Amino acid sequence: MGEIDILFEEKMNEECGVFGVINVSNASEVMYYGLHALQHRGQEGCGIVSTDQKELYSVKGEGLVSEVFNEQNLSQLKGTAAIGHVRYSTAGGGGIENVQPFLFKHRTGDFGLCHNGNLVNSEGLKRDLENNGSIFQSTSDSEVFAHLIKKDRRTNRLEAIKSALNMIEGAFAFLALSKDKLYVMRDKNSLRPLSLGKLNGGYVVSSETCAFEIVGAKFIRDINPGEILIIDQNGEVSSDYYAKKTYQNMCAMEYIYFSRPDSDIEGMNVHKARKETGRILAQEFPVEADIVVGVPDSSTSAAMGYSEESNIPMEMGLIKNKYVGRTFIQPSQKMREKGVKMKLSPVRSLVENKRVVLVDDSIVRGTTSVKIIQLLREAGAKEIHMRIAAPPISAPCFYGVDTSTYEELISASKTVEEVREYINADSLAFISVDGILKATERTKLCVSCFTGKYPTYIYQDINQANKDGKF
């Protein structure tokens, strides 16, 4: 659920979450709770654009939902419709100018826009647009999409949108809000989740279904691949498609790591899928051991599954300190080196002289695993058998996850045995790609970060992509 990244500055990070609401009184309040439920998808910044059919209102800022919004600025976000966004903190591209939603002003009608995902051809599109005089103020794909729509001289807005959607390639869930309509758009590969719910007489859309429960909405269905849903302020819904051929390529890491365990993705509960990965790991890679320990919090479900399947008891061998927040200072360099211990404590009396099955959800660079295994060994663990609930991540993601370049992915250059040696485990095993499909009960997922085979065309020159900082 996104926190372990903060802890070890290692794991992959999703770039956002989006939430929309229309035809609901006090839309910005509903939005506030919705964004809060999506907070794990992005902690750098957040924003809301709302409308009362007369004006569009905007508030955004850097920080958590509870830091950016207060009673006063929520009351300024008037109206019965709103879109909102939580943004993940990328290393380089921070800054308030990248916080979404954007509010674009145009003679033909102002509109708010936000998205989750990443376009793979935005650089080229940007170049063309700039050649025609466009100027950009952010590094966001949303701005490219907005320009594409507005460049279209057709008076029919839906046609302009469809034309723009056909020009972009990649993973996206777009929400656009005009004074009278909410547009909900999902890429034809369905790489990022996006679901529709009903709230009183109106509608909500959300990157994850966990936000529906909190606002009291009822899940209706997922947005279809390639679908454009248009919902107006009377609650009228119309559906259209920008692409004829569509695909089921949901990102596997949404199940494994990004999403909240209480969300359902395409009908499958995330916790349940994770627990199943643990079971499958126990079947695929059994080992004699005394206890199963999950790396908190994100690997707890998989550890449960491993324990149940193997009948090896699960123990809280690692404790996460819940008071280590962003404001936590490390007063001196010497103490700073204790960083990991501050955040994760091994429980000596549980692991001492024990053979430990250590379950984690994924390995990116491997540095976290090195530290955790060292902590457990210092606390007296006799053997450490690491089991990973994802296959080896060996290729970068181009669809909105900040996986490192090839160089930084340990599994891109090392065999499983070499990784085991590097992290100093007694044994190491990764679930198979088939195991993931089985655990999620799917026939198709985007598993490109494990296989290097991408569902869309990608950058011709990956090195250039690297240089552009696009992944």
Next chain:
Amino acid sequence: MGEIDILFEEKMNEECGVFGVINVSNASEVMYYGLHALQHRGQEGCGIVSTDQKELYSVKGEGLVSEVFNEQNLSQLKGTAAIGHVRYSTAGGGGIENVQPFLFKHRTGDFGLCHNGNLVNSEGLKRDLENNGSIFQSTSDSEVFAHLIKKDRRTNRLEAIKSALNMIEGAFAFLALSKDKLYVMRDKNSLRPLSLGKLNGGYVVSSETCAFEIVGAKFIRDINPGEILIIDQNGEVSSDYYAKKTYQNMCAMEYIYFSRPDSDIEGMNVHKARKETGRILAQEFPVEADIVVGVPDSSTSAAMGYSEESNIPMEMGLIKNKYVGRTFIQPSQKMREKGVKMKLSPVRSLVENKRVVLVDDSIVRGTTSVKIIQLLREAGAKEIHMRIAAPPISAPCFYGVDTSTYEELISASKTVEEVREYINADSLAFISVDGILKATERTKLCVSCFTGKYPTYIYQDINQANKDGKF
């Protein structure tokens, strides 16, 4: 671990944690990490008094350890010895004047003082002291204890302290710091935990052993009942006792609820004991069910034990939102009522149509249980069998826990069946007192909140005690 209280404003709350360090360079930095590890024992305020053998320095404030301290004020806390304190937020007695440690100034030597626990005869002692001209500036027992010491005209400081200790009755772990010595004192009933560790050439003392791991200290032993440990700035340790008759009456709730799962209390790991309560519950009160769900986070260990013993799989049927902090606003009354849902989400796809064993660590007023069971029922749970890892709490605590008065303790006036009906569970069972002793592998514990039998004399008139706001 203290957080569920914030969530539902119901559970019992410990009143503090203490940490001490002596003969260690940069004592205040070690202290900072130590207090941080004890943060779950009190979030209202915290403070440190340090000494460099020339002066005593003090910084304290309201808020979390990471909020009160920063590089600048830690650098003002010079020296090689320090005592520190985290304070729980009581409803009435807040305010900066109650934040500890206190720094008392006296011609015969200034000293810092802090404590964990509660005296049962402080009101009477205070009355006597005031009759002799003492004035008080806080409602803290520490101030009473300080006055008792200083009233003693004897020049031998240790004798004055022993005499004062013999006048007070109740539960306490006291730390006192003069320019050259650290005094560590534990009540003769050993109601509150206090342990000694070694760090390089010096020593640390802590309410819980979890703080040792983080500062790199090695556990030596627990402070004995009735013991006064005096450690000087050269690392010399001497031990004395203020009472001849001492008792083993460790608070059972320290195991069940207050302490961190990675702490060892009197040699027993807390998580291990909790898991064992789950096992015993499963033995004592088996039930046919589909899943076991623990109320996060404090009941996870017990739920694990129940699941393992019963072979009923454990599921994450309730998810806690980790971004609900103290700064979280509830922008409107209407939304405020969604409070519980903000903090705890039922996972519909896991609990729908399931027979659920719901494991919680304790029931105080019962209002939380009502809400959680309602959440689960709304999410489709078919049956809910509640299992509580503590016996019914039927009597107030006088030893530093803010349990409600008799009126507010649901088990003080209702039978188990009546409670079951009130919280709307299909079945309800509490672990037995014997079960707790068995789980903790102890022959003796303070179980007065379950039995009403107290290890010390208490207030003659409990109604008066109520009125005094002493529990």
Next chain:
Amino acid sequence: MGEIDILFEEKMNEECGVFGVINVSNASEVMYYGLHALQHRGQEGCGIVSTDQKELYSVKGEGLVSEVFNEQNLSQLKGTAAIGHVRYSTAGGGGIENVQPFLFKHRTGDFGLCHNGNLVNSEGLKRDLENNGSIFQSTSDSEVFAHLIKKDRRTNRLEAIKSALNMIEGAFAFLALSKDKLYVMRDKNSLRPLSLGKLNGGYVVSSETCAFEIVGAKFIRDINPGEILIIDQNGEVSSDYYAKKTYQNMCAMEYIYFSRPDSDIEGMNVHKARKETGRILAQEFPVEADIVVGVPDSSTSAAMGYSEESNIPMEMGLIKNKYVGRTFIQPSQKMREKGVKMKLSPVRSLVENKRVVLVDDSIVRGTTSVKIIQLLREAGAKEIHMRIAAPPISAPCFYGVDTSTYEELISASKTVEEVREYINADSLAFISVDGILKATERTKLCVSCFTGKYPTYIYQDINQANKDGKF
């Protein structure tokens, strides 16, 4: 100096200040001090864009210079060149998206842009640009200017800039920063001040000369009307002009009210000019009185002049409370009505039974004058003779000052005698337009807010301009 506006929410407000620096090591630090010296020109927000010839860096935020910037973010603003901006808080158009400088990203070269002033034809230009597909994200004229430059397909950047400058009409001081050059542009009517200084081997430009003193720069000259100054990272300066016909139309209110008394505008010190207005007022409108009182702080200079010329002693009959800041709360409605008294206290022992000459710099709506005169009468003043160091403001400003609409300008609809009656003064006199010219030793100024005669073409339809919120 801008503060009395905060006090009474009445006075006119300038919309900004700009500062630039190039070929100076640690440009952002110099910038920090420069912006601080210009803080009186805008307190809503501020920002800096810097460059190290490789990248452009940007930090901006809402609040004062000392609130937005800190050691950490200043250190991110690397390089030897920077532009910066302080922004005045307008009622409607707030929000972080309007804080400058803007950082525009474009294939042909990113650039930062900020400005002081207001364009009178931006709405029309915007409409044309939008018709060609441009989208705007702010309500700022800077964005219009940036689009105009980038729409120009010519490869010669200077020609593109000159062409864009010829399309815009109004008052402006523009600073643009690319990776290698600083562009400094002033409108052909020279309505807003902009000066050049030398700092070590590099250059600084500033809205006011008071910022030169603080950064240790030496004043060189004012930027000429219609001039484009291009300074590169080697300190090379080249000058060009976008317009052949240029004019001297410096805003009279810069002398009377906006600028800091220690600034020199076009060679004339502001305090000196203000004091001279007081002298001229004393000559033009003498009166028998006991004391001269200036409204602090902005009218002190004029009051000094009146006192010296009239030989009537000046007294501190009104005291401003310096601790009334933006964070000051007014805990209840009843107390809120005491607002004025909080900020300005009459000194009874000085004004009681006195005939007072009350000197103020200008009257906009008249509501402030009503309150001040009431305060003085309550404190016992026998007669109050108001003398205003500006002529009656009877027409709106289109050049970057938020004067109210005609309806809100008391002198637009009332004669001097009617105003006197409204504010309840015993006599009232305004300096003449000639008096202002004499005091500033100029033959030409923009005095359009006194005369309604504008140096540029303006909106055809002032009501439309009103509606557009352009003044």
Next chain:
Amino acid sequence: MGEIDILFEEKMNEECGVFGVINVSNASEVMYYGLHALQHRGQEGCGIVSTDQKELYSVKGEGLVSEVFNEQNLSQLKGTAAIGHVRYSTAGGGGIENVQPFLFKHRTGDFGLCHNGNLVNSEGLKRDLENNGSIFQSTSDSEVFAHLIKKDRRTNRLEAIKSALNMIEGAFAFLALSKDKLYVMRDKNSLRPLSLGKLNGGYVVSSETCAFEIVGAKFIRDINPGEILIIDQNGEVSSDYYAKKTYQNMCAMEYIYFSRPDSDIEGMNVHKARKETGRILAQEFPVEADIVVGVPDSSTSAAMGYSEESNIPMEMGLIKNKYVGRTFIQPSQKMREKGVKMKLSPVRSLVENKRVVLVDDSIVRGTTSVKIIQLLREAGAKEIHMRIAAPPISAPCFYGVDTSTYEELISASKTVEEVREYINADSLAFISVDGILKATERTKLCVSCFTGKYPTYIYQDINQANKDGKF
């Protein structure tokens, strides 16, 4: 008015201001405004104790009045009576434990207590009290006074207070608040100001009369030397005296520097007195010059007087930057050295080639004068004739002003001519002690810091006093 201290960390500083209110609805709101008007007397911390005749309520904190109080905590300060305090930031003795009012809890009745001033015999009294078992938690004289009262076993509270007052020696204005009465006490030498006002049916007391205007109270009279005023919750006032012999020894520096110009001290307006010192300086020490410049803000009045008397025009040759607050950072050491320039700017166009009469209110260490004169010389001043509106400060103050020790007072060891040389002025003159008496129209003042003759007995051993940090 206290700000120049912040600027140059040099000037003398008063230690506090007090305000009281009784028999007025919403006493804490009135208090809030009263303390705000006294903010110049102390910026380190502030507090309020209020009572509704049932309980005493307390809020205090470090920071300005507008920072410590907010709507929420003011609403907790219930009742119709309150006392409040603003505290000056002393170098060593900071910390929340020294912020007043103190709230003392005692069986015979809780009470709040605060004071302005300093006792000269508190160390000895403290020693005696400690020998009898008292413990202190602050370094404040208030705590000593409270212990003296409570040690008294007599049941008559007034007698106990009178007895305690007779034991203390020094300068003080004490306010004490019990549930039903406000006690107002002023030392028999009347060293510190304290005045009584009427507000609706109730009363207010204040260190300075400027606070009356703001809360809408009417000045009645000053508290007499040695007087104890007791006002009850029905508005009944009774007066008594603890001393038979009383004296008029008002601190001269209250007129010269500490108080707000709009306050009247013992019937004399402060601005008027200051202006008069300027006139007298011009008579006593005339000089041929071109302009008079006052050091802002505290010397403006005296400069006005000098200008009027000498007919040399006054100019704003030094401008204070009003945005230099406590939050202002100096991002680098190099820039930090520009500190003075940040705060005070010389106006080159006004002082260049001018003979300047520079008027300041006092010289303590002389370092500020050195810097200001250097600034003016760098800005081109031809001659600088310094005129000081106080006599040379050559002896420490024991009555609540933090003047430096003998070593730090430049006039303690240097003649006027030596000081002139040190500060690099062309001429230097101080007003005479007679001049001060004349300007304030008094026959008697405490002028001990100029003469070394004290109105009370003082420390036997001044070096010891120095060591104790008592002045």
